Amino acid sequence: MPTVISVRNISKTFPSAGGATHALSNVSLEVAPGEIFGVIGQSGAGKSTLIRAINLLERPDTGTVTVDGEELTALPADELRRARRKVGMVFQHFNLLEGRTVQGNVELGLEISGASRAERRSRSLEILDLVGLAHKAASFPAELSGGQKQRVGIARALVGRPKVLLSDEATSALDPETTRSILDLIKTINIELGLTVLLITHEMDVVKRVCDSAALLNGGRIQEQGSVVSLISTPGSQLAHDLFPLGEVPAHPGDTVIDVTFSGGTADRPVIAQLARTYCLDVSILGAAIQTIGGNQAGRTRLQLPGTPAVNDEAIRALRGQGMLVEIVGGHS
Ligand SMILES: Nc1ncnc2c1ncn2[C@@H]1O[C@H](COP(=O)(O)OP(=O)(O)O)[C@@H](O)[C@H]1O
């Protein structure tokens, strides 16, 4: 598989009062060209350390980081400065210079590149146009809304034509509606520029809305990762569970409770009606969660079937035979 970002076995330990914090332990991930890869985890999971390790703002203690075919962890300082131009970065708190205009902030992304003043001006206006802020070029950050500030942050990250965009909680300081507009902008940039994006977030909604692949980071370790489509059909996947939250399984003594995951071609078939008819089953729907993922409908339905799992064995096998993931979540005893 071709990759744009390849992280192999990186670890990072920080000294802390009374010992050491293992911020990252043996983390590996591969990001394919043109995809949006999301790393999700709770506060303190090691997300920022991971993203900072990818452009070596934080040098890992062990392991390698390769971006666009260059192993950054093996480069001497001057070559690393050049190679870092392949990586654009956006931050939760925008990090804009208040004393500079919007255009001045965007041009910052070009000042180390040796571009002439005229080139910087035209390129920064071009990219401000792409993020929908050309009309604010002469404004100062204090005159902008949070969403507009993040658009400037994104323009600054893109102005030097990076190969990858790293986003550290870019939408976490924004309200839900602005979050959606920024995520849509990231998706547009991803498609129009073919730009590979690695974003980190603590919000599942972000993964749902834009990510092709995702990794769950927990206590500095990757707990699971893969394409979102493959994760939702992986039995026991925590990410899939969080994507389609169906809550606690209620007690139904004597009955069987199953979670059926639909994806791709199985999503639009009248599966439940068929099941009820073929096996004369009195099927109850206890819950359902549906999402559009990667342009396809996918979802999970919790069904209650009368009788024990043994009694329902044939029906369950028929569902699995049709390509559905079926997990028996209640009625084992
Ligand atoms: N520069 C640092 N010095 C000491 N400890 C740090 C440093 N950066 C991060 N940590 C610790 O590493 C762990 C992971 O932090 P971080 O990567 O910021 O997590 P996240 O971004 O997921 O909230 C935390 O326990 C944090 O306190």
Ligand SMILES: [Mg+2]
């Ligand atoms: Mg963080």
